[in-house]
Amino acid sequence: MSSNKILNLCKLLNNVSLRKNEPIVSCIFSRNISTTTRKFDLMEFFDDQKNWGANDVKVGRAWKKDEMRLKSNVDLHKLWYVLLKERNMLLTMEQEANEQVQLFPSPERLDKVEESMENLEAVIRERNKAYHELETGETGERPGKHVTSRLGLRYYYKMSEHVVPKHMNTKWQQKYQFYKYDRDVEAFLLKYNEKLYLTKKRKQRRDFNHVIGLLKRFPGMDMEALKQQYPDVDIEKAKHSRKCRGHFEP
Amino acid sequence: MSTRWYPIYQKGGPQLRVFLPNFWMKLIKPPHEQPPNIVQFACSMEMTKYDIKNYLEKIYNVDVVHVRTRIGLGKTKRDPGLGYVVKADDTKYAYVTLPKDQEFKFPDLFPKVSTVEEDYEKTIKQTKDGFKDYLDKNKERPGMPGWFTV
Amino acid sequence: MRISNIFLSRIGKWSKRYSNLPDRYIQRAMEQVYWRNPKGIQYKPNAVVQKKKFNFGVQRPWSGQFKNENGPRDVPAKVFLEPIKEWSFFRGDRVEILVGKDKGKQGFVKQIFEERNWVIVEGLNCELKQIGQSKQRQFDGVWIQEEQPLLVTNEIALVDPSDLTSTSIEWRFTEEGERVRVSTRTGRIIPMPASNDETVDYKSKAVYKEQPKDTTSDAVTEVTYEPKLCTFEMDIMDKMGIKEDRIPLKTYWY
Numbered sequence: 019m020s021s022n023k024i025l026n027l028c029k030l031l032n033n034v035s036l037r038k039n040e041p042i043v044s045c046i047f048s049r050n051i052s053t054t055t056r057k058f059d060l061m062e063f064f065d066d067q068k069n070w071g072a073n074d075v076k077v078g079r080a081w082k083k084d085e086m087r088l089k090s091n092v093d094l095h096k097l098w099y100v101l102l103k104e105r106n107m108l109l110t111m112e113q114e115a116n117e118q119v120q121l122f123p124s125p126e127r128l129d130k131v132e133e134s135m136e137n138l139e140a141v142i143r144e145r146n147k148a149y150h151e152l153e154t155g156e157t158g159e160r161p162g163k164h165v166t167s168r169l170g171l172r173y174y175y176k177m178s179e180h181v182v183p184k185h186m187n188t189k190w191q192q193k194y195q196f197y198k199y200d201r202d203v204e205a206f207l208l209k210y211n212e213k214l215y216l217t218k219k220r221k222q223r224r225d226f227n228h229v230i231g232l233l234k235r236f237p238g239m240d241m242e243a244l245k246q247q248y249p250d251v252d253i254e255k256a257k258h259s260r261k262c263r264g265h266f267e268p
Numbered sequence: 269m270s271t272r273w274y275p276i277y278q279k280g281g282p283q284l285r286v287f288l289p290n291f292w293m294k295l296i297k298p299p300h301e302q303p304p305n306i307v308q309f310a311c312s313m314e315m316t317k318y319d320i321k322n323y324l325e326k327i328y329n330v331d332v333v334h335v336r337t338r339i340g341l342g343k344t345k346r347d348p349g350l351g352y353v354v355k356a357d358d359t360k361y362a363y364v365t366l367p368k369d370q371e372f373k374f375p376d377l378f379p380k381v382s383t384v385e386e387d388y389e390k391t392i393k394q395t396k397d398g399f400k401d402y403l404d405k406n407k408e409r410p411g412m413p414g415w416f417t418v
Numbered sequence: 419m420r421i422s423n424i425f426l427s428r429i430g431k432w433s434k435r436y437s438n439l440p441d442r443y444i445q446r447a448m449e450q451v452y453w454r455n456p457k458g459i460q461y462k463p464n465a466v467v468q469k470k471k472f473n474f475g476v477q478r479p480w481s482g483q484f485k486n487e488n489g490p491r492d493v494p495a496k497v498f499l500e501p502i503k504e505w506s507f508f509r510g511d512r513v514e515i516l517v518g519k520d521k522g523k524q525g526f527v528k529q530i531f532e533e534r535n536w537v538i539v540e541g542l543n544c545e546l547k548q549i550g551q552s553k554q555r556q557f558d559g560v561w562i563q564e565e566q567p568l569l570v571t572n573e574i575a576l577v578d579p580s581d582l583t584s585t586s587i588e589w590r591f592t593e594e595g596e597r598v599r600v601s602t603r604t605g606r607i608i609p610m611p612a613s614n615d616e617t618v619d620y621k622s623k624a625v626y627k628e629q630p631k632d633t634t635s636d637a638v639t640e641v642t643y644e645p646k647l648c649t650f651e652m653d654i655m656d657k658m659g660i661k662e663d664r665i666p667l668k669t670y671w672y
Contacts, residue, residue, distance in 0.1 A: 063295040071377070095288070109294040110295045
């Protein structure tokens with residue numbers, strides 16, 4: 019890749035314009051003067067001076083995964099640092115605005131940067147996973163499995179890396195103990211499942227009563243929409259409920 | 269492997285490297301007066317002094333002579349309604365010494381501090397102007413809705 | 419489903435479209451956390467106690483006014499919301515008002531509140547309201563006309579563009595496989611209004627003004643990726659000239 023391209027990508031910032039295939043002269047100029055100073059630069063922790071005390075700062079949207087998939091690893095690596103610096107800058111500005119009880123303009127910028135960073139990591143993870151699957155037939159991700167805990171509850175156990183094998187690691191064995199038959203645990207599970215069941219029942223009843231309320235208020239309602247929103251409720255039964263009937267003679 | 273899960277280090281093994289650091293650092297205005305070449309940061313809890321030095325040198329190209337860190341206790345406050353105690357997270361602060369000949373002064377990010385009076389006058393003026401515009405626009409056609417001109 | 423998703427699922431797609439804010443921000447601006455477990459080993463890690471029930475009114479969920487309306491531990495009144503299969507009223511639609519003092523008048527949809535089945539029609543269905551009055555400053559305030567929300571289910575109807583009278587609509591497919599709203603009376607297509615794509619940042623995507631920190635679309639669409647049999651880390655080490663020939667020692671995963 020030519021050095022010019024790399025330079026351009028160094029200047030890539032977190033936000034993506036929506037315009038398709040239309041180079042903008044004024045924009046290129048402003049980008050050229052923005053981030054090329056490579057000296058003692060603690061001022062990179064601060065926003066552009068013209069945004070100090072501004073009411074809002076307009077920016078584009080975050081990078082999407084599909085756009086990142088087009089970029090080489092080197093470009094993504096550079097983009098990460100651009101995003102990292104941008105996030106530090108926004109955090110600094112936010113902190114100072116909070117200290118001085120002033121308005122921090124456009125706080126959604128932080129979310130846009132963080133979303134871009136998440137997408138970037140996801141894309142890299144995708145690539146690494148593809149490599150591992152090709153080479154080893156496994157994902158290369160941190161392994162894990164569904165296990166039953168001492169309390170008889172199922173959960174996903176994320177494995178970790180150890181220097182010694184399992185049978186030699188007494189500390190691990192003490193810390194992670196999985197399910198084995200226990201009468202007290204069985205008794206606990208019975209009660210726990212009852213609790214879950216009652217919660218579910220309560221939700222069903224709540225929904226049923228809500229549907230009755232809806233039927234009472236909007237008799238000409240779209241029944242299909244109602245069915246779609248409350249698939250577990252027996253609507254015919256709700257219609258015939260005593261609470262659903264109005265106060266009038268038939 | 270996720271980019272956030274690092275292998276364990278064993279002596280003789282390959283050097284562990286971080287390619288995508290997700291540490292954050294924010295430059296803060298020092299609450300107490302500091303020598304001109306000391307800059308104060310708040311940073312990720314996980315950062316060590318060496319991390320901070322490398323972070324600033326490699327990413328920001330800042331010359332760092334020395335780093336001191338401390339962990340500030342998060343403030344506690346009582347919930348106004350129910351009275352339970354809520355504690356903010358602890359923060360790591362870093363005091364970074366620059367070379368003797370360099371100095372850094374925290375810039376004044378909010379130069380104009382408007383008083384409450386000024387703010388009030390401004391809003392009132394804005395409202396009055398807006399209302400006058402509205403009246404002027406509808407002078408010729410009283411009682412007509414806004415969409416009529418569309 | 420995570421609790422955060424529950425909030426966001428309540429706020430309709432069309433309600434937040436005009437604001438052009440990321441969902442992540444909306445959620446962050448909206449949430450009111452009463453208690454969060456400190457980091458570290460806890461009986462229940464990551465336990466968060468926060469406000470779950472909100473009163474959705476005419477204030478946007480990310481605004482300060484919304485926060486004022488939803489004080490901590492306020493219990494909002496129960497709202498019965500008529501289920502709607504599909505949202506059919508968009509910003510800029512010409513609609514006729516079926517109730518109130520402006521009954522029979524036509525106007526354009528200005529704001530959408532999907533979480534209440536409401537829309538605000540520009541300049542219609544107004545109430546007079548006095549604002550800014552202050553005894554201390556001897557100012558009587560000004561009277562403004564404030565538009566009131568209207569229910570989409572029975573208080574407004576879409577207007578057929580062919581004869582400019584109100585009609586009920588149906589969603590159908592065109593020959594090209596596009597979903598459109600069709601007037602049931604005349605069978606004419608009611609086109610999507612142009613201002614449906616409008617946001618606070620731009621009128622339409624084509625006229626978006628690029629900001630200094632935006633990446634140009636050329637730079638975004640440029641393909642620099644070349645498939646290679648290596649991981650990200652291996653590629654970067656290769657490009658940076660980092661040599662590493664030490665072999666990782668045996669470890670055990672369990």
